[in-house]
Amino acid sequence: MDQVKAVYNSKTVCPVCASKIEFTKVRSKAVRLIKQDTDFCPYYEGENPMFYEAVICPECGYGAHVTSFDNISRYDKEKVRNEISSKWHKRQFTGPRTIDQALEAFKIVLLNLTCIDGLKSEIAKICMRIAWLYRYKGDQEQEKKFLNYALINYKKAYSQEDLTEEGKLDEYTCMYIIGELCKRLGLYEESTQWLSRLIMSYSDPQQKEKIPQRLIESARELFQEVRDTVAATKEEG
Numbered sequence: 183m184d185q186v187k188a189v190y191n192s193k194t195v196c197p198v199c200a201s202k203i204e205f206t207k208v209r210s211k212a213v214r215l216i217k218q219d220t221d222f223c224p225y226y227e228g229e230n231p232m233f234y235e236a237v238i239c240p241e242c243g244y245g246a247h248v249t250s251f252d253n254i255s256r257y258d259k260e261k262v263r264n265e266i267s268s269k270w271h272k273r274q275f276t277g278p279r280t281i282d283q284a285l286e287a288f289k290i291v292l293l294n295l296t297c298i299d300g301l302k303s304e305i306a307k308i309c310m311r312i313a314w315l316y317r318y319k320g321d322q323e324q325e326k327k328f329l330n331y332a333l334i335n336y337k338k339a340y341s342q343e344d345l346t347e348e349g350k351l352d353e354y355t356c357m358y359i360i361g362e363l364c365k366r367l368g369l370y371e372e373s374t375q376w377l378s379r380l381i382m383s384y385s386d387p388q389q390k391e392k393i394p395q396r397l398i399e400s401a402r403e404l405f406q407e408v409r410d411t412v413a414a415t416k417e418e419g
């Protein structure tokens with residue numbers, strides 16, 4: 183399928199300024215996931231649907247992840263109008279996106295989340311995507327910077343938020359991602375603490391059924407990998 187037909191525009195109403203707007207989506211038939219990194223960074227053949235997950239209102243500058251675009255309180259709408267819309271220059275965001283255009287859109291979403299003091303789990307989710315986009319570009323410095331923001335916010339989400347709510351990352355996947363991010367940032371001891379906490383939860387019969395088998399297998403592999411890395415570092419030293 184050619185690139186032009188892989189994406190199409192969908193209509194919605196902006197919850198902040200009530201304008202009728204369009205945003206671009208990828209046809210599900212055009213999506214082919216080839217592989218994922220250990221932190222779930224996806225790789226696609228053809229169009230990457232992640233590039234389109236940041237939906238921005240061209241009229242007022244409100245932006246959110248496509249799954250939470252409509253979920254904004256009246257109080258937060260007012261904040262976006264005062265702090266973002268007042269400085270916004272109208273512009274279009276529809277059509278095929280490059281990595282850089284996707285990055286820009288996600289950064290506008292992050293700005294919105296900062297403005298409304300959004301949920302830490304949502305901030306972490308957006309930071310992960312920004313880090314992955316930098317990974318695609320081969321910019322390791324920026325990638326690490328955003329992985330670190332994601333880590334800080336996932337840790338806050340773990341301790342402050344109810345992760346059993348629908349649509350949210352569950353607490354066990356959250357523990358795994360924290361362990362994975364710690365490893366990527368060289369925080370090996372902290373990584374093994376989070377992973378062993380997850381692995382121990384699996385031996386509790388009441389928690390076991392809530393934890394996917396595949397997640398535990400990944401956690402065990404990652405735990406071993408971190409242990410081996412630490413042992414190798416000690417031998418070298």
Ligand SMILES: [Zn+2]
Binds near residue numbers: 198239240242243
């Ligand atoms: Zn708007």
